[in-house]
Amino acid sequence: MDCTAVLIATYDFLVRIAAGVTVRFVAVHQQCQPAAQSRKLQSSHWFEPCIKPLCEDTLGTCIDTAAHKWGDRVGWAFVQEGRLCTYAQYKEQVDSLARGLLSAGFSKGDPLMIWSPSTFHWTLMAGAAAKAGVLSASTHFGLTPPEFEKCLTTVDFKGIYIPQPFKIFNYYEMLCSLIPELKDSPPGQLKSKKYPSLRTVIIDSDQSMPGCVALRDLMQGGEADLQAAQKGVTAGDPFTIVFTSGTTGTPKAAVLSHSNFINNVLMYDQRAKLTQETVMCNPLPFFHVYGLSVVLARTLVLGAKAVVPAPAYDAAAVLKAVQEHRCTELYGSPTMFVDIINSPLRKQFDLSSLRQGESGGNVVTPAIRSLVREKLHVNVRVGFGTSELTTAAIVTSNDDPDDKQLNTVGRPLPGLEIRCSNQYSLNRLS
Template sequence: MTVKCASSRLLRVGGHNFQRLSRKSQIASWMHTSSWLRSSPSASESPELETEKKLSYHCEVGTTPLNNRTLGKCINRAAASSGDKVAYTFVESNRSFTFGEFREHVDRCAKGLLAAGLSKGDTLLIFAPNIPNWLLIFAACSKLGVVSASVHPAYSKPEFFNAIEKVKPKAIFIPDEFKTIKFYGNLCKWIPELATSSPGQLSSAQFPSIKTVIVESEKTLPGTVNMKEISQGGNADLEAAEAKVGCDDPLTVIFTSGTTGSAKAASLIHHGFINNCQIVTDIMVRTEDQPCIMNPLPLFHVFGLLSATIPILSDYRTIFPAIGYDQIAIMKSIQDYKCTRMTGSPTMFIDLINHPERSKYDMSSLVYCTMGGSICTTETRKLVEETFGCLSLTGYGSTETSTVCSLIRPDDPPEKRMVSVGRPLPHVEMKIADPETGVEVPCNETGEVWIRGFNIFNGYLGEEAKTKDVITPSRWYRSGDIGTMDDEGYFNIVGRLKDLIIRGGENIHPIDVEVELDSHPAVEESHVIGVPDKRLGEEVCAVIVLRDGAEASPEELRAYLKDKVAYFKIPKYFLFELDVPKTAIGKAQKNKMREAATKKLGL
């Protein structure tokens, strides 16, 4: 699925660059003046025939009613119906759970959280990679009505602080450390009161909401509650706590990049997320004897979380190959566990296809490969099918649509499967709209993708204006993406109204990096753009104008950014001698800059 991003100053579609005007006037201008977007009716075509054209609106009929279950109730049902079947295997952590064991661990964890003082309405921030306790904490929170909020484990201090300010958590869960990331050490630097506080009694001047830091560690760390203590449970009345949680309560908060450069906190409810998972499960017709999902996606990403939740609704087994991204671990786990499905970004599949050791592993068990997170080209889909001998299934969605809103079906014809992002999910409406009026444009003509249904998010926490900007009074979600719909209800995404760079599925807003680069004493101004990359789709490039007499090298600027932005936002390319084209009012023209940078870099 092509995950939506925030609005921008620049759009690149079909090899064309467009300077951003206002959000509405720009789309309207493209639709009514660009012949390559909107073809004029022939002179012989009468107005009556023009009005009879089918409009770009489709609502998929649902044969299965939506349900009102919470995630906690789904966990209980799975344990009752498939208790002895293996649900999850974390390969690197050497830990597996049957559905029955998973419920037992989740229930103990939930009681431990109650004993630690958390209750319905509180928020717990998960700041960790793909470890088993990530999933247990998330599931335990869902039973209590505690809202989980997850962030990228590579977040820098400013990015982490933005998340804290948005969700105001009462508790934080971290591992002690992972590879080069010292979670506890960083937290002690960022929240200095932690190291001297009593467990569960943190009193931070900057973040007064935070009371408890839960840490996974073999050591006793000052100021923290150990996860082992939480996992022991307690005597709290879990049944009473669960009874207070309903399907319309918030389930989780997932951060998505925003137009200001700071991540927005998108709130998802049980009803939208659970039904989204259930419908996706129903669409993926089971053809395997023993369905087994390979999920290398990060759990803090909505696509990874959906893939991790599907087993609870389907009794599929899910394999997490490694704590971090590890291509060898993915291939070996597919072979060892005979995975029948893999979910991942296009970049992940390209990495496996191009890996020099791929031939050493037997991945012939794969039946489906489901791609999402960034644009999936026809070339990539064909490569996946030819390499793995399976069907490639692509969809479209975003955090704000609880992950998926349209999806290719396994029985869709190749001409649809290789080009489109499928039809809407059952019970979901989608249309291609004139953004000025909200009225659907004729089929095969271009406009903005709008979505409405059970899966639309609640809004951005603390940002009412931004929520109103994307959700209309009639509850249509305005994606900001440009697309088309054919007369059979299949959608295609042709571009985006974003200044965002999508690097291997990671959303990067240039402002995040530009602000930090501009603070360097040698930098007069910086302009961060996306340039083409065969593997990642886009790579980050910084055009730097140095102050008179100043010097700076790419290595120096990368080192300067290291602790200021997440590693994946650090530019691969630095150009110091590229002219910066500007308008008459001094506004940098990133469309021309991208073309010049692409040419200079030989991409």
């Protein structure tokens, strides 16, 4: 047995990060003297080797490949919308919408904001933008107009996609409050004094709204050469902009490339080991990179099925989705898991199909992991990372020792190099 150090990011490490203080990694050696203190610092730097080469596909290529490999299989179930979509159907609709975007004047690199709850059309817009080379972006569907305005001043968007009113949110009226010229503009020819780059507002509505291009019209496609546009997109090109850090401050724009988005899920899967039989219950919002990765990358790249309970999180909808679609994995933030477990409706549903839980996005304490094991009878896979890396950089595995699964956030993903530094001097900890 060699002396290779296996880097374990402890719960203490995660708590320290959340608290904004200096953090450290703990290295556990296979051959070392028993330490009086189990969390004694051994190393602050680690590189996890990767034996598989990076994938050079774009998301558009993944859409085509998935349709070819799994065409008639259902890849998505939007429970509250009552919609099932196969991989072949997804490609067909994405291609039509991509041609519609190109015909409407969008071109490679044009930023397009998706301001919407988590719906099927959200995924179509993101997929179509990726195929056409348009740079999609997303932010919290519940932003107020002043909050959304900060996004508009951060990126020079050419277009904005909005849905019909959802709950208390009337997106069209909120946009009109920010862009008074919208109601008097011809569709696709917006001229805003405050946002001069903005030309097109796309709305998903059965009614024609002044100044807006209807999504249903774009879905008819157009004469644009999608094949040529798709050939011009490379793995290193930007795929999406995620507005992040909204829970700790003003959201900042993180840009992810196609390569970043796709390779992260491939490296992640070396730990998670999803299969085409995996049915993922995903109540996570698509504007968050975690939910986005589940609904697009794990489906299109890995062939797993995504079940979306509702456009916004609802514990009862999650329980219903797990039972109706026999979900094998349940994803969510720590607070979602606690809410689901504490739901008075939980015992009314059959959750016996579940084989795995997965959580991240905040501190997943040992107590929460133990609670999920006790009440839902599944282990919890925990990830920790940043939006800039596309979700997880460090993940636990069911192959890890049990105490590590309960008390750590695991090991770095293959190919990642991690160093903990002093937050002020940036010097490596020693």
